[in-house]
Amino acid sequence: MTTTKKTMTYYRSYHDWLHGTEADDILTAGDGDDHLDGWGGNDTLNGGGGNDWLYGGAGNDILDGGDGRDRAVYYDKEVPVKVTLRGAEDATVYVDGVAEDTLRNIEEIRGGSGNDVLIGDAENNTLSGWSGDDILDGGDGGDYLLGWAGNDTIYGGGGDDGLHGHDGDDRLYGGAGNDRLDGFDGNDLLVGGDGDDHLDGWSGNDTLDGGSGADWAYLSNKNAPVTITLRGEEDVTVYVGGIAEDTLRNIENLWTGNGDDVLIGDAENNKLWGNDGNDILDGGSGNDTLDGGRGADLLRGGDGADLFHFLVDLPGHDVILDFDAAAGDRLSIGSIDGRIRKLTWSPDGPREGSVWMEKSDNDVVLYADVDGSLATNNFSVTLRGVTDFGPDGLIL
Incomplete structure (x- = not known):
């Protein structure tokens, strides 16, 4: 027929x-x-x-996407697919080493179950390896790269990219730009490269290397207390519930979760975010920013002009061990997304919508009123060894 x-x-x-x-x-x-x-x-x-x-x-x-963000899919291929996108120019798709399709004006590709090699162009590409041990390279542009199953190797290239390993022991390299790297399952290697990157290994024993820039390690998914002492370019171990888990290097900033965490900075200008739990934060030297989040946290800025950050809608009773306004330390007191009205300083004690101080032995205790009740049981900050405090040390 x-x-x-x-x-x-x-x-x-x-x-x-x-x-x-x-x-x-x-x-x-x-x-x-x-x-x-x-x-x-x-x-x-x-x-x-x-x-x-x-x-x-x-x-x-021949697949021509035309205008818009267009996707070419190869989900049925059980052998390796290899293609390098070229924008409006013809790009050849090799299937198990044999030339097969021609692509143009394609911004997104989904691979199959083989060990695929998908390489982007200067556009903002989305490349999905699916199963198999894939190699993804976003090229220039702000790309979204997903390895899915298999032990994948992913390169962000230029631009601000999102790299996701998912299943398997993956290797993620952000390259240039401010990238977001997520390892998910497996024992992954995450390297931020240039730029201010955000790295999250999720589960497994992961290695997070921020590279250059001011980089974040996210550890909020840990289900036990986290202990970390940063040491710049040196390898440091992340202990979770007392057990060695991840390895960090070239990390300046830490974000943890619900445990009673211990976060210690180094000589860089660190940002330490404890979030929930009764945390211990120590900035070390440098001009650091410390935020304990909810709970009764113990904060030490260390040397340098440090910023202690508080949100009054997150209940807590924190203690700062070394606050020194003359050395440049400051308290920042606000609310999430500014949803509570801006507070003012009250030199004469409790007043609606204000921050005020009370002396306690050799300490100063700061309170804030957020609802007109003048209650002091939800939020307080104790400045240990400080005998007086004024608005010059406060950012509202």
Whole structure:
């Protein structure tokens, strides 16, 4: 039986579903977010405007996304897929080393179950390896790169990228830009590279290397107290519930979770965020920012002009051991997203909507009124060894 060519052309602004046949089809969509499926044969798929989904199926197909953010999918391939996107220029898709499809104007690719190599261009690409031990490289642009299953190697390249390893022991390299790296399951290696990066290993025994810039290690998913002492470029161990887990280096800033954490900074200008729990934060030398979050936290800024950050809508009764306004230390007292009215300083004791101090032995205790009740049982900050305090030490 002879199968003839099928041509389907839509110039509508709807979200069209165009399906080819076993023949050599030409499918052309208009504006709208369209779904084009070539099925068999050597097909030509034209997405037109909108954010389109293009699947060539069997045969040597041409996939042209047109305008918008368009995706080429290879979820059915069980052998390696390799492609380097080239914007509006033709890019050849190699399947198990054999040239198969041609892509142009494609910004997103989903691989299959083979060990795929997907390389982006100067656009903001989304590359999904799916299963297999994949290599993803975003190139320039702000890219979103997902390894999914397998032991994947992911390069962000230029731009502010998001790298996600998911299952397996993955290796993530942010490159240039301010990147977000998430290892998820497995024992992962996360390297931020240049820029101010955010690194989160999630589960497993991970290595987080911030590289250059002011980098964050996120440890909020740990289900036990976290203990860390930063040492710049040297390797430091993250203890979770007293057990060695992750390794950090070139990390300046820490964000932990619900445990009673111990976070100690180094000579850099560190930011230490304890969040929930009764935490101990020590900035070390440098001009540090410390935020204990909820709970009764013990804070020490160390040398340098340090900022102690508080949100009055997070209940807590913290103690600062070494506050020195003359050395440049400051207290910042505010609310989440500014949802509570701006507070003012009261030199004469409790007043609605104000921050005031009371002396206690050799200490000063600061209180804040957030609801007009003048209650002191929700929020307080004790300045140990401080006998007097004025508005010059306060940021409201």
